[in-house]
Amino acid sequence: MxxxxxxxxxxxxxxAQSVKxxxxxxxxxxxxxxxxxxxxxxxxxxxxxVFSKVPHIHGWSLYExxxxxxxxxxxxxxxxxxxxxxxxxxxxxxxEGRFDHLLHRPVDPLFHFIADRVETHGLGNxxxxxxxxxxxxxxxxxxxxxGRLAFLAVALASGACIHFAINLAAASLSFWLVDMRxxxxxxxSFSALGRYPLVIYPQGLQFFLTWILPYGFVAFFPAGFxxxxxxxxxxxxxxxxxxxxxxxxxxxxxxxGLAAYESTGS
Amino acid sequence: MKRLGLYVAxxxxxxKVMLAYRGAFLLGGLGSIVSMLVxxxxxxxxxxxxxxxxxxxxxxxxxxxxxxxxxxxxxxxFFVEGTISSKIREGTIAVELVQPFDYQTKQFAETIxxxxxxxxxxxxxxxxxxxxxLGVRPPxxxxxALLFVPSVLLAVAVEASLGFCVGMTAFYTTxxxxxxxxxxxxxxxxxxxxxxxxxxxxPLYAAARLLxxxxxxxxxxxxxxxxxxxxxALAAIGLQAFWAAAAWAAGALVWRRVVRRLExxxx
Numbered sequence: 059m060x061x062x063x064x065x066x067x068x069x070x071x072x073x074a075q076s077v078k079x080x081x082x083x084x085x086x087x088x089x090x091x092x093x094x095x096x097x098x099x100x101x102x103x104x105x106x107x108v109f110s111k112v113p114h115i116h117g118w119s120l121y122e123x124x125x126x127x128x129x130x131x132x133x134x135x136x137x138x139x140x141x142x143x144x145x146x147x148x149x150x151x152x153x154e155g156r157f158d159h160l161l162h163r164p165v166d167p168l169f170h171f172i173a174d175r176v177e178t179h180g181l182g183n184x185x186x187x188x189x190x191x192x193x194x195x196x197x198x199x200x201x202x203x204x205g206r207l208a209f210l211a212v213a214l215a216s217g218a219c220i221h222f223a224i225n226l227a228a229a230s231l232s233f234w235l236v237d238m239r240x241x242x243x244x245x246x247s248f249s250a251l252g253r254y255p256l257v258i259y260p261q262g263l264q265f266f267l268t269w270i271l272p273y274g275f276v277a278f279f280p281a282g283f284x285x286x287x288x289x290x291x292x293x294x295x296x297x298x299x300x301x302x303x304x305x306x307x308x309x310x311x312x313x314x315g316l317a318a319y320e321s322t323g324s
Numbered sequence: 325m326k327r328l329g330l331y332v333a334x335x336x337x338x339x340k341v342m343l344a345y346r347g348a349f350l351l352g353g354l355g356s357i358v359s360m361l362v363x364x365x366x367x368x369x370x371x372x373x374x375x376x377x378x379x380x381x382x383x384x385x386x387x388x389x390x391x392x393x394x395x396x397x398x399x400x401x402f403f404v405e406g407t408i409s410s411k412i413r414e415g416t417i418a419v420e421l422v423q424p425f426d427y428q429t430k431q432f433a434e435t436i437x438x439x440x441x442x443x444x445x446x447x448x449x450x451x452x453x454x455x456x457x458l459g460v461r462p463p464x465x466x467x468x469a470l471l472f473v474p475s476v477l478l479a480v481a482v483e484a485s486l487g488f489c490v491g492m493t494a495f496y497t498t499x500x501x502x503x504x505x506x507x508x509x510x511x512x513x514x515x516x517x518x519x520x521x522x523x524x525x526x527p528l529y530a531a532a533r534l535l536x537x538x539x540x541x542x543x544x545x546x547x548x549x550x551x552x553x554x555x556x557a558l559a560a561i562g563l564q565a566f567w568a569a570a571a572w573a574a575g576a577l578v579w580r581r582v583v584r585r586l587e588x589x590x591x
Binding site: 094096097099100101103107111246248250251254259 | 510
């Protein structure tokens with residue numbers, strides 16, 4: 059229990075430090091927020107243009123698709139905000155050997171390198187995503203209940219964990235294959251698949267996005283629950299379970315990689 | 325003449341570096357293909373309900389998506405800004421000042437090298453996937469195929485020059501992530517990479533055609549499709565050339581200012 063409290067205090071300290079450093083670059087902060095807003099706006103413009111030509115896609119309307127898009131954006135923002143250091147693992151830490159100093163600290167290395175860096179631009183995605191969700195939610199007339207709001211919060215947290223787990227597992231490959239920069243763009247593209255209704259994809263891809271890289275649980279299945287869509291009404295409830303499983307798997311990959319890294323005597 | 329040799333060396337140098345990381349490089353190509361597939365699946369779902377959208381049938385739209393992806397990929401956002409930003413962060417920008425050639429031109433040569441390799445490998449992958457699996461149509465006519473080439477080359481030139489200008493902002497802010505991402509999103513929207521520009525409301529479409537961003541993707545892609553043809557195509561290519569030159573001039577101006585500032589501060 060004492061260890062948990064100690065870690066919590068340490069995390070708070072790192073968090074505050076990182077945010078302070080970030081706010082010093084106020085221009086960058088504002089630009090970062092604006093940039094992420096524009097990123098989602100671009101996607102929404104695309105949806106707007108498409109839906110100005112057709113009323114629905116495979117039975118999904120503009121606001122229903124926007125709900126999925128918003129949830130996906132918010133979850134991604136949450137993961138960027140808290141867990142972006144995962145990418146630095148690859149090219150800064152391993153390549154430049156910065157990881158070594160972490161190994162000598164009396165603190166669990168995984169915890170340390172996550173806490174070491176907070177990406178405030180993730181806030182932009184999170185806030186924008188939530189705004190989109192709010193607009194779609196009210197337009198679709200989904201009842202605002204404590205249960206549904208709690209579900210949304212849990213779904214977002216699960217979605218962020220799923221993103222993080224997949225990114226961590228991928229970044230851990232850098233313990234074996236140093237340069238993983240190109241993989242980021244690839245993973246980003248795969249995660250983009252989760253921003254739209256899974257029903258537009260071929261069956262094989264739907265399976266892949268449900269069981270292999272579970273991006274489907276980040277936004278689509280939670281939206282299915284909120285919308286009470288026949289066929290997709292309950293699977294979203296398993297999002298936290300999938301998130302936990304993904305985290306365990308990713309942590310295992312990370313520890314394997316760390317062990318391999320340490321054993322090479324660098 | 326010796327300078328030309330130096331520039332050529334830069335081009336081949338960066339090509340060599342890229343090919344050294346073959347595996348990682350191919351993986352990056354996978355990302356482009358996945359992004360493209362998202363759009364393809366999306367449009368297929370859309371066309372399940374209607375025969376045409378914006379005057380285009382499914383085959384034409386798929387062709388647009390693939391050729392646009394090819395062009396977007398070739399044009400290669402981030403490269404120039406990323407390189408400049410790294411050099412500044414690492415301090416190696418000072419090295420560029422003492423070189424016997426113009427940095428802007430050298431950066432352009434490196435960009436050409438980067439783009440050529442990317443185009444050859446990722447681009448070929450994209451087009452192959454398009455032709456083999458997605459039913460992409462070839463250029464609308466021999467004239468279209470012929471005009472596509474200079475249009476694409478000019479698109480690269482516009483991007484390289486624009487990227488250089490945006491990269492120059494790295495001298496005025498510590499982390500250019502915000503600027504670059506904003507630029508990228510504006511480009512994505514207005515270049516036609518995300519959605520064919522002619523699907524926008526007419527006034528927005530007209531405005532977008534005049535801006536340099538449409539020169540990056542929409543113009544070459546529309547030439548391929550035969551949507552912009554004949555005299556209009558030549559005019560569009562002329563506009564691309566204008567923007568490439570204008571962006572280059574702007575970049576040169578900013579660079580000269582930066583150099584003077586660096587020298588005054590003892591860089």
